[in-house]
Structures are given as structure tokens and as C-alpha cells.
Amino acid sequence: MDRAEAKQKIIEFLESKKGSKTKFYFNDFTKLLPDMKSREVKKILTELINEGVLEFWSSGSTTMYGLAGAGKQHVEEGE
Amino acid sequence: MTFVPSGYYNPDKPMEGRITDIGPRHYSEFLPPVIKKNKGKWLWHEIIEPGILMHKAESGDEVYTVRCGSPRLLSVETIREICDIADEYCGGYVRFTTRNNIEFMVDSLDKAKKLKEDLNSRKHPGGSYKFPVGGTGAGITNIVHTQGWVHCHTPATDASGTVKVVMDELFEDFQRMRLPAQLRISMACCLNMCGAVHCSDIAILGYHRKPPIIDHEWLDNLCEIPLAVAACPTGAIRPTKTKITTESGEEKEVKTVAIKQERCMFCGNCYTMCPCLPLADKEGDGLVIMAGGKLSNCITPPKFSKVIVAFIPNNTPRWPELAQVMRKLVDTYAKHARKYERFGDWAERIGWERFFELCELEFTHHLIDDFRDPAYYTWRHTSQFKF
């Protein structure tokens, strides 16, 4: 799978879950892309972050990834 | 308020000109010349008097360090005052310790004594010292602590306030070295321990005792239920539906969560994910005291602190019960322990049954471990015990 396909798969996965859950742990994506090494998956996620497609969500102790602007936290935090 | 841009950030092109991954400044930029010159070539050190250390280098150089306490929470105005002192006495150099003390370094004992006097003379308008000199040797040094009510969303108490009260009570031992060994006190304001306190001679720990309240009406609007469910480390939260009557009197069924209350360990992780699950409570929240831990490998191996007081209420602003227990613990230790013996080594030598007796602490079922496998190893498995 090339990078573009992998990105597409990540975005489709997040879109499909949007209704109930918008934030996912890193290893949800490694499971989504089982043939890729975790370092490769991280590079792709980083690119998506830098393109503004994804954003981090941090509890302070743990971090999750989600589509930029998606989810109820945005309303709550007024950001 | 007029927004003044720094000129480094364009929200439309956030990656433009962005500098990332440059890390911290290299420490060598900040080392005083005498430190830089003698790095790796120190011979020995000595505590000249409380708060003043002398380090001797192979080159014959001597550096005198004056150590003083700080509340950790510092205003930039006070940091600027620290800078002024560093400029006046130390060629513009200063350092901070892991335990939030401030260290000023000079090249002679005379200068160190003068600096000590100067530091001890500076006071806040409210009367407290700004820079009390001490924190060395067989005494009490600064209490490392967390944010508490000043800045955290899950604390069960205030960190700065409890530390202030305890250090006021034990202040004499910050400026003296009369104890059998050093006594390290630490404070964390909830069981998540963002400041790890679990290996301290005495640890003060904020603790919640009530499970979260569930704001059914708003929960599904403000929180993603699967995330709230996943946040619970003990698996006590599950999704559910419930009938509610809204503030306006309307009856409706809403999606929400249910909590198995007896499984709640009061960590607040769910509240971090979901503001509709608050757990703070005036009567429920308070302090736990733990004791007998240590970090160093000196004489005995490092060990964990043990719970010796199950609950102290949040009697603000000065937590009198806390101050009283701390005073009793320190004085009993000072009186009974042998030279070089750390708090936990002393308690283990005399036996915990004798420890509770000497410290006049009540023993209740809360102090018997019942959390998962390690609990068993803390029960008594010998006929050797004291009456």
C-alpha cells in the first residue's frame, strides 16, 4: 500500500466512525494498517497532522488522533 | 486588549517559517565559569553550615553554594529579583534543584555568608521569607509538589497550600540539621501522582472518596460516550440510557453512562475525557499520609511509602490536623531513630506495630492492603511480632 492509499484509508476510517467516536489511539491506526511498521504509520499520521487534516487530542497523560475540528470537545472547549 | 502578533505565525500557513525540534538550550551555555572549568574534576564537598555547601576541585578551586527554598510557584517579578541577586553576587548565574530550591554559587565563604544574610533578609509584605536559606544535610528540604487547586482539574486538595502549612510547621528543620538523616517530604494532589511521591520518607497525597456525579442531561451533548467508557482504568463505566426530567420540566430519554460505584478508584480519568463526570467534593476529598519510602540506594535499597493515615479532611486554609500529624511524625523520628537511619528503615527496625504506638496513630482496616496481588505480601507471615 502506498502512502496516498494509507492516508485515504485513515481518513475513511475516521469518517465512518464520526457519528459515535472521533478520537483514536495510535495503535488503532497500526491495527488499521497491519502491514505497515509502526514508524511508517507514525510518519503518515504526522503528514496528515501537518496538512491540517488530523489533529491531536491530549488528556495531558495520553494522546489521541482525530479529524481536525470533529467531535464534541470542540463545542465544549469553545475552540 | 490589542493583539500584538509576534510575526512568526501565519494561521493560514502554519508551517511557513516554523522552527521545530530544536530541543532545549545546551547546558554549557549556562554553566558558571568555575563550574565549567572544573566539571568532572571535583574532589569532595562539605556543608559548612545549614544552607551553605562547599565543593573543592582538583585544581584547588572552591565553589560555595548558597541554597534557599522557594514555593515553586514563582512570579516573573520574583525571578527577576533572583536574576538581580545572581548579577550582584554570582556573575549572573543561578541554578534550581530537582526539589525546587534555588542555588547561588560564589567563590568564597565570606561572599557566601554575606549572600546568606541578604537572602534571609528579603521578605514578602505578608511576612514570609522570599528566599530562606537551608535545605541541606540531615534536615528537611523543600517539598516537591503538584498543582492542586491553582491549576489542575482533578485535584482532591490544594498542593501549594498544604505544602505552605507543613513547611511553616517544620520550618526550623529546614534551617537546621538535627535529624538522624535527611527527611524527604513530597506532595501530590491526586492519586495520579503527576509528581511521583510514592518513594518519599513522608508523602502527602490528595484523595477523592466519592465516585463522579453523572450529569445525565448534558453528557451526550458534551462528551463522546465511548471515550468516557474507555477512560476508566477499572472498567467501571458502561454506556446506558436513562429517563430524566430536564430543568424545564420536560421528560425525555437520554444516552448517558452508568458507573459501577464500588469499582471506582477515584482517579478522575473519566472527568478528563468528559466534564459531565465531576468527582470533586468538599466532604469526600482530603488527604492520605504515606511514609517510609526512599529513593537512594544508600545502606538499604529504595522502597515504597506505606499508607499510615487513611484520611485527613480539607480544613482550609491551614489544614491543622495535617500540621499536627507531620509535627508528631518528625519529632518521634528525631527522638527514636538512629543516626543515618531513614524514616522507613527506622519504622522497619522497630516494627510497624511499635511505629503506630510511638506516633500515636490510629490503626484501622483502611491501612491493610487489599488491592490486587501485592496485598498478600504485606500481611504478617511470621510469629515474630511485638505486643
Added chain:
Amino acid sequence: MPKHETPLLDQLESGPWPSFVSEIKRQSEFRHKNAEAMEKEGKPYQIPVDVCDDLLGVLEMSYEDGTTHWKHGGIVGVFGYGGGVIGRYCDQPEKFPGVAHFHTMRVNQPAGKYYTSEYLRKLCDLWDFRGSGITNMHGATGDIVFLGTRTEQLEEIFGVLTHELNQDLGGSGSNLRTPACCLGESRCEWACYDTQELCYQLTMEYQDELHRPAFPYKFKFKFDGCPMGCVASIARADMSFIGTWRDDIKIDQEAVAAYIGGELKPNAGAHEDCEGFDIQKEVIDLCPSQCMRLEDGKLVIDNKECVRCMHCIRVMPRALRIGDDRGLSIFCGAKAPILDGAQMGSLLIPFIKAEPPYDEIKEIIENIWDWWMEEGKNRERLGELMKRQGLQKLLEVTGVKPIPQHIQEPRHNPYIFWKEEEVPGGWQRDINEYRKLHPR
């Protein structure tokens, strides 16, 4: 006249210990006095002038009602980084608008926490202008902590830090947390390696791991120069690097005699009352491995039996010095109690040299990360994974041969999970061959 009455907090201004309430009041007064000058300079305060007043106000409220008034915010940060900023909002923004947003920024401290006043002043000017002016020097992990600013200031502060101060943020979330070390060789004769340099080099090597979280949970490095453990690495770092040595403790017998004779202060003067030093009672009898004795007034150490607890060295620092064949031990898996109980670091590498470019150390780190990233569950610290899969697994992924130093004592049960390849002939057996000797 203060904006909010704070009768409870005011009671924390008296007493000798430096008052945090006085600190906040000090900044409050300064901001009010300085606001006009800042305005004139073209640098009007970028968050409300009365931010400190409102901080005192909301804190007083907590002292009244015994509960916190902060809420967590997970989205805020600087673009591209997953850590370094902790979002905070006040749950009483109408009453205390100055602290409606009150985010924390973690700034990566220099190793050993030495500063020049010039640099500190620049940090102060930046934080005064664009934040509350309230800091923590330092946070528990080691960062310089900026307490309280508004969302729109985060990028501006980050821009100034990186462009003008050559300074990056620290970590938070599921990433490599800001590494921290003791002051090491800079001012301590017991440092067995250069803690500051190793801390700095690994921080730089792993910037991506520090800023872009992709671990199952937090991961901490801490560097202690010797077994005294001043940065508490053995209790709280997923990988703890503790200095040690393998040759002999160096003895200056003249100085030993001077300690015995009372000419030198024992324990480096750490006790007020240091009269009447008794070397037998205070040093020799307290040695945990009982490896020392006095012979004709000379101290003899059986170094082979020494466990390097350093008690004798600390009591007689002018007579005894650490050995010259120095390096470090690596311990893995320490953590605070949440969730499954506290863990101390467990010994992985008894001795390794700590010399640039530290390639061997990096290889160990990366092997451990590969394993943990593959096998670790969400929010599972390295120590918990070690408990779940066994110390053997850690040894296996790092290619370390098991030795008795790895354990306190051998296993208490015989339930060894033998692997098939360890048993001669393997596990595939022929029932007919068996039946030749054991008819049904």
C-alpha cells in the same frame, strides 16, 4: 483595593515559608502598575491585566468550597506538536474572566537547571507580556512551566521561543516526556558519568518522539549520576540511567585517619552534632555487604563484595572516592502507583560505558520502544508490559543474557514455561513407541 476579597488565602501569607499567595499578589500588583508602561512601549499585556487577581479569586473560591474550578482542554496546542501544552479552562468564566482560558506551557529546561540571568530575563519578559507571569520553577518532570495563557497566545509564544530564544517546548501526553538529570559532573564528585550530556544528546536524538506522541502511554528517561539517585529515576522513569563503577573505591588512608582522629567533619558536615565520630559504628557496621574492616588503623575494603551503596563514601568524602572504571546501570519500568501499583525500576543492564555518541545505549532504547509499541496496550507503561510478559521478554528483545544480577532471588515456583526447542527431542512424540513400553 484588591479585585476579590481573599480572607482565606490571606492566612497563607503569614508564617516563615515563602508564600505562593504573596507571589501571585506580587505579580498582580506589578501588572497593574506596569500596564500603562507596557501600553506605551507598544507591548500592551496580551492577556487580561487582572489575570492574577482572578487567579486569586478562583483559588479563594476553591478554599471556600473545597473543590477545584478548572476543566481540562485537550485540543489546544501548537501546530504539529502533540504535547507541551495542557489546556485549562475555568468553570466560572463570568466571575473570573481573566482566567477563562488558563493554559499551561511546558518549556524544556536546560540539563542540570543552570541559567544565566540574561536568559531567564528573556523568558520573564516573554511570559510577562504574553502570559500570566506565573511560573513553576520547575514542574515535577523537570520543565520550566508557564502557568496560564490564552489560546491565541500559544503560537506567538512558541514562535518567540523558537525564533528568538532558540528554545523548544517539552513533552506531555503519550510521548517521550522531557528527560531530566541530576547536576552530575558539573558540581558533584560522585557523578559516574556526564548526566547532562547524555540527557541532552538523547533529548535531541528523540525530538520526534518527544513532540509527536505515538507511544501507548507516557515514557520517561531520567539520569542519576550515582546510586544516591537525586532525580529519583529508579522510582519514576520508564528507563532509569544510574551511574556506577566496577573497580575499587579509592582510599586516602591519611584522610581516614583524620576522620578517626576528629580532624575532619564526618558525613560532609550534614549533621549539626558531629562530635565523637566512631568509624566502626557509623561506617563499618552499617555497610550492607559487610565488606570493610580496620586493620592497624587502616581501612580495608573487600571491593569484590562491595554493592556500591556509597554510605562510606558519603560519611568520609575526603577519604573515599568512587572508582575510575565508570559507567551506568539501566533500570526499566518504574512508575507511580496508577494503576496496578507502584513499580521500581528493574535492572536490565548492570554496566555500560556512557560515552558519546552513545550508540549502544540508543540501540537498547530503540529495541525497547519497538517491543512496547508493538505489544503495549493503550495506557500501559513499560513496567506493566514487563509484568504482563515477563522480565525474560525484556531480556529477549534487548538481547541481554540473563544473569543473577537481574534478580533479587530466584523464582518461588517451578512453573517454568519451557519452550519446545529447549527440551531434547521436542514435544512431538509417537504414541505407538510409548505403548511398546506401556500397553493400554
